[in-house]
Amino acid sequence: MSWILTVLSSSIGKKYIMAVSGACLSFFLLAHLIGNSVSFWGKEAYNSYASHLHSLGFLIYILEILLLLLFLVHIVMGITLFIENLSARPNRYAVKEKERNWSASTMPYTGILILLFLVVHLVNFHFITKTVSTAELVKTTLSNPLIASFYLLSLSGLTLHASHGFWSLFQSLGINHQKYNKLLQLGGLAMAVIIGTTFILIPLLIVTTDSFLQ
Amino acid sequence: MQLDHRIPSGPLTEKWDRFRFETKLINPANKRKFEIIVVGAGLAGASASATLGELGYNVKTFCIQDSPRRGHSIAAQGGINAAKNCQNDGDSIWRLFYDTIKGGDFRAREANVYRLAQISNQIIDQCVAQGVPFAREYGGLLANRSFGGAQVSRTFYARGQTGQQLLLGAYSAMMRQVKTGKVTLHPRSEMMDLVVINGQARGIVTRNLITGAIDSHAADAVVLATGGYGNAYYLSTNAMASNVTATWRAYKRGAAFANPCFVQIHPTCIPVHGTYQSKLTLMSESLRNDGRVWVPTRSGDKRPPTEIPEAERDYYLEKKYPSFGNLVPRDVASRNAKEQCDQGKGVGDTGLAVYLDFADAINRLGEAAIRQKYGNLFDMYEKITGQDPVKEPMTIYPAVHYTMGGLWVDYHLMSTVPGLFVLGEANFSDHGANRLGASALMQGLADGYFVLPATISSHFAKSALVPITTSHPAFTEAIDTTKGRIQRLLSINGKRTPDDFHRELGLLLWDHCGMARNEAGLKLALDRLSELREKFWHNLKVTGSGADLNQTLERAGRVADFIEFAEVMILDALSRQESCGCHFREESQTAEHEAKRIDDTYSHVSAWQYQGEDQTPTLHKEPLVFENIQLSQRSYK
Amino acid sequence: MNIIHLTLKIWRQTGPESKGSFKTYESGPITTAMSFLEMLDVLNERLILSGEEPVAFDHDCREGICGMCGSVINGTPHGPEKKTTLCQLHMRHFKDGDTLVIEPFRSRAFKLVKDLIVDRSPFDAIIAEGGYVSVNTGGTPDANAIPIPTFTAEQALDAAECIGCGACVAACPNGSAMLFVGAKISHLALLPQGQPERSKRALAMVKKMDELGFGNCGNEKYCEKACPKGISISNIARLNREFMKAAFCSVEE
Numbered sequence A: 001m002s003w004i005l006t007v008l009s010s011s012i013g014k015k016y017i018m019a020v021s022g023a024c025l026s027f028f029l030l031a032h033l034i035g036n037s038v039s040f041w042g043k044e045a046y047n048s049y050a051s052h053l054h055s056l057g058f059l060i061y062i063l064e065i066l067l068l069l070l071f072l073v074h075i076v077m078g079i080t081l082f083i084e085n086l087s088a089r090p091n092r093y094a095v096k097e098k099e100r101n102w103s104a105s106t107m108p109y110t111g112i113l114i115l116l117f118l119v120v121h122l123v124n125f126h127f128i129t130k131t132v133s134t135a136e137l138v139k140t141t142l143s144n145p146l147i148a149s150f151y152l153l154s155l156s157g158l159t160l161h162a163s164h165g166f167w168s169l170f171q172s173l174g175i176n177h178q179k180y181n182k183l184l185q186l187g188g189l190a191m192a193v194i195i196g197t198t199f200i201l202i203p204l205l206i207v208t209t210d211s212f213l214q
Numbered sequence B: 001m002q003l004d005h006r007i008p009s010g011p012l013t014e015k016w017d018r019f020r021f022e023t024k025l026i027n028p029a030n031k032r033k034f035e036i037i038v039v040g041a042g043l044a045g046a047s048a049s050a051t052l053g054e055l056g057y058n059v060k061t062f063c064i065q066d067s068p069r070r071g072h073s074i075a076a077q078g079g080i081n082a083a084k085n086c087q088n089d090g091d092s093i094w095r096l097f098y099d100t101i102k103g104g105d106f107r108a109r110e111a112n113v114y115r116l117a118q119i120s121n122q123i124i125d126q127c128v129a130q131g132v133p134f135a136r137e138y139g140g141l142l143a144n145r146s147f148g149g150a151q152v153s154r155t156f157y158a159r160g161q162t163g164q165q166l167l168l169g170a171y172s173a174m175m176r177q178v179k180t181g182k183v184t185l186h187p188r189s190e191m192m193d194l195v196v197i198n199g200q201a202r203g204i205v206t207r208n209l210i211t212g213a214i215d216s217h218a219a220d221a222v223v224l225a226t227g228g229y230g231n232a233y234y235l236s237t238n239a240m241a242s243n244v245t246a247t248w249r250a251y252k253r254g255a256a257f258a259n260p261c262f263v264q265i266h267p268t269c270i271p272v273h274g275t276y277q278s279k280l281t282l283m284s285e286s287l288r289n290d291g292r293v294w295v296p297t298r299s300g301d302k303r304p305p306t307e308i309p310e311a312e313r314d315y316y317l318e319k320k321y322p323s324f325g326n327l328v329p330r331d332v333a334s335r336n337a338k339e340q341c342d343q344g345k346g347v348g349d350t351g352l353a354v355y356l357d358f359a360d361a362i363n364r365l366g367e368a369a370i371r372q373k374y375g376n377l378f379d380m381y382e383k384i385t386g387q388d389p390v391k392e393p394m395t396i397y398p399a400v401h402y403t404m405g406g407l408w409v410d411y412h413l414m415s416t417v418p419g420l421f422v423l424g425e426a427n428f429s430d431h432g433a434n435r436l437g438a439s440a441l442m443q444g445l446a447d448g449y450f451v452l453p454a455t456i457s458s459h460f461a462k463s464a465l466v467p468i469t470t471s472h473p474a475f476t477e478a479i480d481t482t483k484g485r486i487q488r489l490l491s492i493n494g495k496r497t498p499d500d501f502h503r504e505l506g507l508l509l510w511d512h513c514g515m516a517r518n519e520a521g522l523k524l525a526l527d528r529l530s531e532l533r534e535k536f537w538h539n540l541k542v543t544g545s546g547a548d549l550n551q552t553l554e555r556a557g558r559v560a561d562f563i564e565f566a567e568v569m570i571l572d573a574l575s576r577q578e579s580c581g582c583h584f585r586e587e588s589q590t591a592e593h594e595a596k597r598i599d600d601t602y603s604h605v606s607a608w609q610y611q612g613e614d615q616t617p618t619l620h621k622e623p624l625v626f627e628n629i630q631l632s633q634r635s636y637k
Numbered sequence C: 001m002n003i004i005h006l007t008l009k010i011w012r013q014t015g016p017e018s019k020g021s022f023k024t025y026e027s028g029p030i031t032t033a034m035s036f037l038e039m040l041d042v043l044n045e046r047l048i049l050s051g052e053e054p055v056a057f058d059h060d061c062r063e064g065i066c067g068m069c070g071s072v073i074n075g076t077p078h079g080p081e082k083k084t085t086l087c088q089l090h091m092r093h094f095k096d097g098d099t100l101v102i103e104p105f106r107s108r109a110f111k112l113v114k115d116l117i118v119d120r121s122p123f124d125a126i127i128a129e130g131g132y133v134s135v136n137t138g139g140t141p142d143a144n145a146i147p148i149p150t151f152t153a154e155q156a157l158d159a160a161e162c163i164g165c166g167a168c169v170a171a172c173p174n175g176s177a178m179l180f181v182g183a184k185i186s187h188l189a190l191l192p193q194g195q196p197e198r199s200k201r202a203l204a205m206v207k208k209m210d211e212l213g214f215g216n217c218g219n220e221k222y223c224e225k226a227c228p229k230g231i232s233i234s235n236i237a238r239l240n241r242e243f244m245k246a247a248f249c250s251v252e253e
């Protein structure tokens, strides 16, 4: 079975890992988004979603561990690639290329931003002894303009990360066909924008409107 | 010097089979005991290296470029001929053979050319098996086009980059042998000398172009596949590194040089636009299928082409050659363009160009149809000149393109130095006095894949070769000579660059040994040449040292050889007092100013033998015997 | 035809071990009909006469097909024109007074040789691992024995057009050779002749590519933009697919 190790440690194998973990994270993101979108239907709905989620009990722990593993794999691999790539091109050019591919070039940096966000996010909502309802917790935490703007920034970063990532993962897995390439590209971008803006709406509405989650 | 062509006896169609049957073979286990040096990794060199490696020989392959994939063959555009008769239009091995002999104006050997036509079909099979993506018909079978005025469609092609695809095929086959260890590559190495021991070619001296190291390599046979010498003219369609150095060094060690004055000048190239010009770009000859060639009727007419009315245009080819019109062969089209420009009717800034006009074809077929046919050529033209051939006529002018002359070889492709084989454009073998379009690629691959591998074993089987190492005094001598030459080039410290001298040489040859030659001009050129040589060795400037990468030094060495070589070229042109193919002696023309061959006196190959520094070389003649075809005068009226 | 004057900042480095730096030259009068390399020729002629070593740069065909030329002009390999090699880039695309920064291709896998010349032999080493169909000369079937659809042949040629110039590696911020390798893998994977060794080839060539110090593909598309032959990154996707099939579905290891 050593061939598996050989394959996965090759340059292309590492990209498979990135792509598969990225794809799974994207599914999580989608699920997380759908869950949180319940907030648009008001406080009660949101709280009931939260309690339903917690009633999963044992299952939720397993999912959390899986998610943690996914993140770890994605992050460790991402950082490995970043370091390897830096050393593959030790000298930069004196003049920078004019037309830059921003979303792609910033993957490692938006990635780190997401990581920071995760820590803050988990400290805010996970590693906390809850005294109030989830809705109230979200509302009060995100009412803090500092935290809210950090959320806005990181979620924009996430959007950028996903806008390249969604298309990129298909390319990395070799899913590519002349007839569908445009669809994949536009679809990936659309997904990223939809997910991104919907997430961003939550802190944005909290800061701008009093009635949200009230 | 004995010029024994070693053509097997028997009927023409059976010679090659007979040769292969009668050849003594080498036991497969013994092949690995032989070392072969291949200089050059163009089509001929790469295909030879690959095949020799497959057969089990130990091969060392040298080339100038950083990778063998870049040899000059890569630039061939049009295609490669084969007698497969895929189009059922009446082609056959015999017709390809006949067309090649006739196209060469009856100055090539029947037996060699027949063998080439025979092998042509196998080449296509071989290339397809390697994964060369030739153009296909919708049914999935191979497509063909007609090329260079041929009446049958026998040219196989891969868009406008057939040479590239064929070379990548040969290169990849060779790289497979590199992997097996049978072929060792020496890129960025230039052959500086041939080492001959006991009358046998036994090694070479090279310069490592990165470190400047002068190395020597011993072997049981040396194969030269170093391409043509068109760059003697400075401006040509050849790649910048194309040179005569390798063949010239071999000549100086005893290999005869055959027909050096046979140089093909291609009619449709992008004209020169300034003195800084470094090379000329070929525009595929297929353009003449739809483009009409013209100049203004009045000499010195400087109006832009679109303002010259129809009545004041001279479609000189159509007028002069009603039946072939714009499709006359390369040499005829080139000569006529020169004639028009000599009369002051040339167009463009320099007056050295004629128009190739697509307006009529566009009116007839529509712009879209013309773009579909020639789009990539139009783009290439526009990229270089900044002008759109749809809006205004192209300007074209002839340029040096291919050299039919080369080292003399017999039927075995062996030169007059035993153990020295010469392949591809570097030899003189198959094209006579003029090469047909799409036949050079065919010849390079025939030589490398099929002919040499068969003949070299016969050489090994027959000769008793004593083991030799590079410590033999002949190697030391060759190394010293090479080092001395380099030192000499570096120490002149004059005031002119190698390119500057090269440009002067090019102009001299172009003016007097180009499209039209005459005795007075050639003699003048000889005088001017010796002056140029004087000046070169007294006023050359080369910067840097010989001990690292030094491109100025590389060029200087090549220019020095071109200057020496030019003398033989002019002597050859002087001695052949007939017109044939590309060689147009003004003294020998018909009443209608067409080339006139003189078969009684000149139906021979001229082979020049080196006699020592500053000595006039000796001319040897190999008579050409035509037993299977009738000689005829070409006519395109 | 116009005359322009340019300021040229050119990377000068005497050898692989020495330290390089930019040196500034005035171009002198340059006609706009010149190619970029002819502009360098003019500069070099002047340098030789003044006793300074000319700028070393690689070139051969000057027709955009041999793949030997290539430097980075103002941050872009082969300069600003799309689908154009440096030798086919003409000076009419520049304005009087422009400053051009001319640098060698940079990546760990391509060692610098001198000035603008780098060593691209790693490409040859990758091809030697499997960029071929293992057929010996002779004994091959008739060329028309296997029909190949026009579209397939054209698609294979689209990939096979790669001239091995290395601009893709130079353009890639990660120094990855995936476009070059993808092009060769695609060329042979598309054709029936390439099938027998399809899996072996993909595994071996990728292994070599990794060993030689090229970076990992980040799907950033800089390579495609710089490629003078317009090789598409769909060839990289095909390489990813071929490698996956070879790794997980074939018996090759």
Ligand SMILES: Cc1cc2nc3c(=O)[nH]c(=O)nc-3n(C[C@H](O)[C@H](O)[C@H](O)COP(=O)(O)OP(=O)(O)OC[C@H]3O[C@@H](n4cnc5c(N)ncnc54)[C@H](O)[C@@H]3O)c2cc1C
Residues within 6 Å of the ligand: B039, B040, B041, B042, B043, B044, B045, B062, B063, B064, B065, B068, B070, B071, B072, B073, B074, B075, B076, B077, B078, B079, B080, B162, B163, B189, B190, B191, B192, B225, B226, B227, B228, B237, B238, B239, B241, B242, B243, B245, B246, B282, B401, B402, B423, B424, B425, B426, B437, B438, B439, B440, B441, B442, B444
């Ligand atoms: C623009 C153009 C288009 C053409 N189109 C066609 C066409 O459509 N059809 C056709 O049939 N023919 C065509 N030709 C002609 C054809 O391309 C050449 O004749 C043929 O490719 C020559 O191949 P070769 O292997 O003999 O030599 P080359 O390809 O010239 O290779 C020479 C090799 O020798 C090496 N070398 C040279 N000197 C030395 C030295 N001193 N030391 C070490 N190595 C050395 C070089 O590095 C190179 O590897 C064309 C030619 C040109 C210029």
Ligand code: HEM
Residues within 6 Å of the ligand: A015, A018, A019, A020, A021, A022, A023, A025, A026, A029, A074, A075, A078, A079, A081, A082, A107, A108, A109, A110, A111, A112, A114, A115, A161, A162, A164, A165, A166, A168, A169, A170, A172, A173, C216, C217, C218, C219
């Ligand atoms: C929910 C969060 C995340 C999602 C949905 C996500 C998704 C993706 C996707 C789909 C890809 C494309 C993979 C490919 O190119 O095949 C990707 C690439 C990448 N991700 Fe993430 N990611 C997330 C978080 C992170 C984090 C926390 C990091 C932290 C370091 C990170 C670093 C990277 C890097 C560096 C790449 C580029 C890899 C490369 O192409 O070289 N990502 N991501």
Ligand code: SF4
Residues within 6 Å of the ligand: C161, C162, C163, C164, C165, C166, C167, C168, C169, C179, C180, C183, C223, C226, C227, C228, C229, C230, C231
């Ligand atoms: S893929 Fe394009 S850029 Fe890369 S080597 Fe080939 S031709 Fe050059």
Ligand code: FES
Residues within 6 Å of the ligand: C058, C059, C060, C061, C062, C063, C064, C065, C066, C067, C068, C069, C070, C085, C086, C087, C088
């Ligand atoms: S010199 Fe051949 S591609 Fe530029």
